[in-house]
Amino acid sequence: MANEKPNLSFWQIWNMCFGFLGIQFGFALQNANVSRIFQTLGADMETIPLLWIAGPVTGLLVQPIVGYFSDRTWTRMGRRRPYFLWGAVFTSASLVLMPNSSVLWMAAGMLWIMDAAINVSMQPFRAFVGDNLPKKQQPKGFAMQSFFIGVGSVVASMLPWILAHFGVSNEAGPGEIPDTVRYAFYIGAVVLFVAVGWTVVSSKEYTPEQLEAFDEQDAQERPPVVQRTAEAYNKGAWLWLLPGLIGAIGVYLFDLDKQLYILTITLAIFGVIQLVVGKRRAAAKPSNGFDTVMDDLFNMPQIMKQLAWVQFFSWFALFAMWIYTTAAVTEVHYGSTDTSSEAYNQGANWVGVLFAAYNGFAAAAAVVIPALVRQFGLRKAHLINLLLGAAGFMSFLVIDDPRYLLISMVGVGFAWASILSLPYAMLAGCLPANKMGVYMGIFNFFISIPQLLAATILGLIVKFAFDNQPIYALVVGAVSLVLAGICSLLVSTDSEEHA
Structure with a gap:
């Protein structure tokens, strides 16, 4: 086909995805160590989940904004690459400053800045694959990103342990961050900047005119975008605003779990946003x-x-795993809920190994997934991987020896690699080239929203439905993965492209 993008070589795809190694290095260091930093600086366990909402909230705000502007950017560096570079600069600076925070509010502020900066770099990377690769190669591109995510997560998660093994001090005085954590963040800053910088200097981008030519045939088949009316926005606003306000009042009056404010306030804010747009539209202001x-x-x-x-x-399932695996393994497999006991800390350390393992298995799965796509197509391949993940979650109930939980992580690794690649491969082929960035940013809503919801209701589900037994949160996660797999079969994509 004359207007189809040419295939890229393996090394061209490698170069354009290599920056994800650095981005995931930063994310993994954050995930593994920020709670430790918060606790060291005096945060209690009830406060930590609220401090952690920085991630999903900045994802909701930053990704569509960056996507919108990157769609409209063209410089000597290209379209997406300026965002890669400047996001890397600020993320690297945040990684250096974060472990040197002396008070909790400073660490919390650095987390917000770090999350925002990482999102500035990460969001255009998804659109970058859609921009540069033909549809049939997009599964390979997103699988390559999953590979680098897995590799970066394993190394970064284990970095403090590796440094301690080489004699770097893992102890510190009250309110001080150990050298192992500080040096790990410094190394992460360098790795992130170098990896993203490699993608910036080694990759090319199509001009807007070239992308428009490639997109011409698909654009003719798409229905025109209809501007939403002021009446529709105003009606929708109250459908979100009223439940949010009533819910927040109910939480206050009945002294319900304060985490419910996250859900109710989010609903109300989305209603207010629609009111603002509806008012502008009614006044016929330029968009x-x-x-x-x-x-x-x-x-x-x-x-x-x-x-x-x-x-x-x-x-939703992934967030259940991240929140509750430590509590589940320490209680069920190590028989302790006492955080000061040796058994509990052995179990918590083993969970760190399990998390590194599933990221390692994800890197291996990223090599296998393109073959699954060739054999079964995108939707069925994703279903298979999600069912493997659900089996991994459920196996925590029947495995007694914690060493054998490494087998569970194989399934989780396949699901993780698939979640990070195949939905994007299904999506990218249906998006217009001139809105690739903004739609990839909007697609992030469906990553952030379930995390906010899980942070709000998972604790209540475990408390009232399962008598505070955290292992059943993994059962909830398994059911959620099965539902995700069923939904993937219902995606009416006609782009069953093969890798």
């Missing part, structure tokens, strides 16, 4: 970027709406 993103949200392609459910259930 700005904010209005455009909201219109694009309500005009998502049908495939994207269907994939939203796949992502929702997938990331």
